[in-house]
Amino acid sequence: MFEKSLWVFHLNSGSCNGCDIEVLNIFTPRQDVERLGIKLVGSPRHADAIAFTGPVTRECLPKVIEAFKAVPEPKIVLAIGSCACGGGIWYDTYAVIGGVKELYKILKEEYGIEPPTTIYIPGCPPKPEAMIYAVGIARGLVKQKQKKEIYIEELDEKTKDMIEILFEEARGTRHFLPQIIVKTSEESKNES
Amino acid sequence: MGRFKLITKAISIGRVTEKYPFVPLEVPEGFRGKPVIDPEKCIGCTACSNACPPQALQVYDDLERGVRVVHLFIGRCIFCARCQDVCPTEAIKLTKEFELATLSDEDLHQIVELQMVRCEECGKPFDTFRHLLYTAKELQPWEREMMFLCPECKAKKVSEKLIFGKGGGYV
Numbered sequence: 001m002f003e004k005s006l007w008v009f010h011l012n013s014g015s016c017n018g019c020d021i022e023v024l025n026i027f028t029p030r031q032d033v034e035r036l037g038i039k040l041v042g043s044p045r046h047a048d049a050i051a052f053t054g055p056v057t058r059e060c061l062p063k064v065i066e067a068f069k070a071v072p073e074p075k076i077v078l079a080i081g082s083c084a085c086g087g088g089i090w091y092d093t094y095a096v097i098g099g100v101k102e103l104y105k106i107l108k109e110e111y112g113i114e115p116p117t118t119i120y121i122p123g124c125p126p127k128p129e130a131m132i133y134a135v136g137i138a139r140g141l142v143k144q145k146q147k148k149e150i151y152i153e154e155l156d157e158k159t160k161d162m163i164e165i166l167f168e169e170a171r172g173t174r175h176f177l178p179q180i181i182v183k184t185s186e187e188s189k190n191e192s
Numbered sequence: 193m194g195r196f197k198l199i200t201k202a203i204s205i206g207r208v209t210e211k212y213p214f215v216p217l218e219v220p221e222g223f224r225g226k227p228v229i230d231p232e233k234c235i236g237c238t239a240c241s242n243a244c245p246p247q248a249l250q251v252y253d254d255l256e257r258g259v260r261v262v263h264l265f266i267g268r269c270i271f272c273a274r275c276q277d278v279c280p281t282e283a284i285k286l287t288k289e290f291e292l293a294t295l296s297d298e299d300l301h302q303i304v305e306l307q308m309v310r311c312e313e314c315g316k317p318f319d320t321f322r323h324l325l326y327t328a329k330e331l332q333p334w335e336r337e338m339m340f341l342c343p344e345c346k347a348k349k350v351s352e353k354l355i356f357g358k359g360g361g362y363v
Contacts, residue, residue, distance in 0.1 A: 029208050029209060030208055030209060030210060031209070031210060031212065032209045035209070036213075082246070082248075082267060082268055082269060082270055085267035085268070085297075085300070086248075086265060086267035086268035086297075086300075087246075087268060088246055088268060088270065089245055089246040089270055091246060091247070091268055099267075101297060117295070118295070118297075119293055119294070119295060120267060120293065120294050120295075120296075120297060120300065121292070121293045122266050122267050122269065122292045122293075122300060123271065123290070123292065124269070124270040124271050126290075126292075127219075127290045129210075129212050129217055129290065129291075130290050130291060130292065130293060131293075132212055132213055133212075133213060133291045133293050134293035136213040137293055137295065141213050141214075142213055142291075144293070144294055144295060144299070145289075145291050145292075146226075146266075146291075146292050146293070146294045146299050146300065147299055148298055148299050148300075148301050148302070148303075149301075149302045149303070150302075150303045150305075151231035151303070151304045151305065152259075152305045153231070153259075153304075153305060153306045153307050154307075155307050155321065159321050159322075159325065162325055163325070166325070166328050166329075166333075166336055166339075167336065169333045169336075170333045170334060170335075170336040170337060
């Protein structure tokens, strides 16, 4: 998507600082991400991408929207950490919006802004390498691994055999009770 | 520290930067990465959904289709490994996979659907076949006769049995 250098504006939208420290970690000599042309910038107007860390609290929502609008098109949103991806541990509390997906709903309803390309980076906090991998996806260096998995169980004969075996064992014991037949008093009189 | 000392030290240490996106990375022992449900082992006992702090793992019943859905959303997972500790069949495990970044929210879901048993009396689905068989093995053989009844029907049957005694009775 972005072939050239990606300049990132890092915005703390109510995070616990865990993800922020990991974001700073990727600029250390060990993971030195500036070799890929990535740079933190001080103003959203200079940025290509905006990185959210946190579940978007109600208090910071106006500032988040302001910063979001200030980033010029075309832009990329990096949702860093499980809080930004899906609300994290605070997903249903009253004080937070609950991740970037809810933020997009508000943006579309109130301002008519279409959601931009978003890269979700789950983790609590994500490993610095996981963020480099996400940037690699944005730059087209690596391929996406994660895919949706659905499994639907089909009953085979094994389970039916198992049930029969269990019942046969039960019938073999002397404690097994026959079926209860409830009769009214009239029926019992007729029989006798 | 003089400039010459600094340069000699830098040369002796050498290059520390990893070539990560182009070279695979080894994670340390005991790293808690992506949780994966083994669908062949899962019995749908709901122990993991009770233990999960952010409710990333939810278990709910689809009564119309008669299936129990074990729904894992990795986007909300905090990688605490409580589900792994609590699972009776070791079906859910945390792998060392950490490259989870996706372009779409949909790719972060894992869904396992398990067939449910219908009650013999009222026809309401109440438990999965696998969970029922798992618990039936622990029961005494003569206690298995009411295995295929839902909890409400089971309560009725037990009270009938208490009133009318062994082998049925008369009103």
